[in-house]
Amino acid sequence: MMKAVVFEKFGEPAEVLTVRDVPIPEPGRGQVRVRMIASPINPSDLLVTRGLYGVLPKLPATPGFEGVGVVDRIGPGLNPLGRIVLGKRVVVINSKGGNWAEYAVISARHARPFPDDLPDEQVASAFVNPATVLAMIRHVLRVPAGAWLLQSAAGSNLGRMVIKLGRHDGFKTLNVVRRREAIDELKALGADAVISSSDGPIPDQVRRVVGEAGVKYAIDPVGGDTGTGLFESLTADGRLLLYGTLTGEPVCINSRHMIAGRIRAEGFWLGHWMARQNIPTSLKLFREIASLIRAGVLATEPGPQFSLDAISDAVREAEVVGRRGKVLLKITGN
Numbered sequence: 001m002m003k004a005v006v007f008e009k010f011g012e013p014a015e016v017l018t019v020r021d022v023p024i025p026e027p028g029r030g031q032v033r034v035r036m037i038a039s040p041i042n043p044s045d046l047l048v049t050r051g052l053y054g055v056l057p058k059l060p061a062t063p064g065f066e067g068v069g070v071v072d073r074i075g076p077g078l079n080p081l082g083r084i085v086l087g088k089r090v091v092v093i094n095s096k097g098g099n100w101a102e103y104a105v106i107s108a109r110h111a112r113p114f115p116d117d118l119p120d121e122q123v124a125s126a127f128v129n130p131a132t133v134l135a136m137i138r139h140v141l142r143v144p145a146g147a148w149l150l151q152s153a154a155g156s157n158l159g160r161m162v163i164k165l166g167r168h169d170g171f172k173t174l175n176v177v178r179r180r181e182a183i184d185e186l187k188a189l190g191a192d193a194v195i196s197s198s199d200g201p202i203p204d205q206v207r208r209v210v211g212e213a214g215v216k217y218a219i220d221p222v223g224g225d226t227g228t229g230l231f232e233s234l235t236a237d238g239r240l241l242l243y244g245t246l247t248g249e250p251v252c253i254n255s256r257h258m259i260a261g262r263i264r265a266e267g268f269w270l271g272h273w274m275a276r277q278n279i280p281t282s283l284k285l286f287r288e289i290a291s292l293i294r295a296g297v298l299a300t301e302p303g304p305q306f307s308l309d310a311i312s313d314a315v316r317e318a319e320v321v322g323r324r325g326k327v328l329l330k331i332t333g334n
């Protein structure tokens with residue numbers, strides 16, 4: 001038997017998540033079993049637990065989309081390439097969720113060996129946020145050096161990576177936060193400009209920084225008035241990627257503005273984007289992530305660590321307003 005975090009109904013994470021003894025899973029055809037070392041608490045895990053994510057599991061279920069672990073058993077039908085992961089430390093990409101447990105079973109293709117010099121705390125969060133940043137900025141929007149990129153929730157772990165990628169790749173970041181206290185901290189991190197949604201309409205503040213035309217590139221995980229404000233800040237031919245739902249509120253699109261300005265607003269989900277990439281692109285992406293984590297650009301700021309038994313405290317901590325760093329579930333030793 002093993003310990004796993006389980007929920008039987010959707011609801012507030014601190015209330016519905018419990019720790020249970022459940023049978024250790026066996027890997028099926030093409031799968032591997034991973035002994036989990038650690039797994040972060042991401043906003044998407046909490047959305048699933050609340051029943052508010054795009055794809056929901058059958059209940060009872062265990063959350064946890066990413067993490068780090070050691071492959072301890074392989075299922076039948078794997079070719080020699082698939083078998084080389086046995087005994088290796090891997091990034092555990094679990095598209096169905098299930099990493100908040102002592103063992104997880106995933107497709108062998110989703111167990112990605114990662115360079116030994118990077119610590120478990122970094123490897124645990126090496127996929128969801130870093131891959132999303134590179135996919136949105138370099139592959140989908142292709143933000144060129146010298147251009148402005150407007151982003152909201154800029155103080156998030158992902159937002160901080162975007163700021164540091166801006167410094168690295170040479171594009172300028174215009175960052176929206178909800179708390180004024182975050183402004184100086186993000187400037188110190190390398191943000192070119194930081195505004196607060198509490199200081200008046202976002203489009204007016206944006207135009208005071210970049211000029212009347214507005215910005216060409218924007219990314220928003222907040223929705224509601226903030227997402228709408230980002231849309232209204234776009235220049236002709238501007239592009240807005242909507243990649244999260246932190247307020248749970250819809251973005252209001254002015255269709256006249258959109259039609260006349262040839263503006264594009266589109267959803268971005270890493271799961272869909274990864275499914276369209278071929279093997280060489282995906283291998284290259286992981287090499288880029290490892291080297292940019294080493295360079296500090298896509299490194300995750302470590303937050304407090306909790307055991308599985310303290311799951312209620314851990315999920316509460318993950319949503320404390322203004323908390324920095326990624327909360328990590330430390331599951332087994334390595």
Ligand SMILES: NC(=O)c1ccc[n+]([C@@H]2O[C@H](COP(=O)([O-])OP(=O)(O)OC[C@H]3O[C@@H](n4cnc5c(N)ncnc54)[C@H](OP(=O)(O)O)[C@@H]3O)[C@@H](O)[C@H]2O)c1
Binds near residue numbers: 044
């Ligand atoms: N689409 C995809 O494929 C994809 C992939 C990865 C991540 N994401 C999304 O990216 C976002 C950031 O993820 P993360 O791991 O970096 O999160 P995180 O570190 O937990 O940070 C969350 C941030 O959101 C801000 N925030 C929370 N609720 C808010 C609200 N109602 N209005 C405005 N700001 C709010 C917080 O601001 P304070 O600092 O003021 O507390 C904090 O800075 C999440 O929405 C996540 O779902 C999407």
